[in-house]
Amino acid sequence: MNRPVDAFKQRLAQAGVVLNEPSLKAPLESPWFVRALQAFSGWLAALFLLGFIAMGVIFVAERAAASLVVGGILIGGGVCSAAHNAKRCA
Secondary structure, eight states: OHHHHHHHHHHHHHTTOOOOOOSSOOOOOOOHHHHHHHHHHHHHHHHHHHHHHHHHHHHHHHOHHHHHHHHHHHHHHHHHHHHHHHHHHO
C-alpha cells in the first residue's frame, strides 16, 4: 500500500517539489469543556439508571408474588447456566 505513495513522493522529489512532513504528529486532545460535559452527562446517566433500577426493586420488594417470580427466574437461570457449564466442561 505504501509503494504507490513512495513512488509518487520519489517522482515529486525528482521534479523538485519539496514535501514538508512533520516529524512528530500533534496529539489529539479534546478541550476541557467537552471532557467536563461528558463527565457530567455520565454522572447524570448513572443517576437515571440507578433510579430506574431502584423503582423496579421497590416494586418487587413490596409484592410477594413478584418476589417469587423474580426469584424463580433467577434460580432457573442459575441452574441452566450451571448445567450448560457442566456439559461444556465434561
